[in-house]
Amino acid sequence: MRKQKYIIELKENIEIKRDELNRLMCAEIDRDKVLKHSMELDKLIFKYYEFEKRNKKEARM
Numbered sequence: 001m002r003k004q005k006y007i008i009e010l011k012e013n014i015e016i017k018r019d020e021l022n023r024l025m026c027a028e029i030d031r032d033k034v035l036k037h038s039m040e041l042d043k044l045i046f047k048y049y050e051f052e053k054r055n056k057k058e059a060r061m
Contacts, residue, residue, distance in 0.1 A: 003055065010048045017041040 021037045 003051075007048070007051060010044060010051065014041065014044045014048060017044055 017037060017040055021034065021041055024034050024037055
């Protein structure tokens with residue numbers, strides 16, 4: 001159950017960061033702010049895929 005909650009929270013955080021990044025891009029805010037949000041989004045997506053990969057390995061064992 002904890003795993004499911006974690007994955008749901010990651011997906012929600014990814015969507016929030018995507019929306020924020022899209023708004024920044026449309027508003028043409030400074031590059032540093034866009035880069036920061038982009039990097040945060042990348043980290044969240046990386047965590048998501050690592051978690052999925054780890055769970056698939058555990059399921060095979």
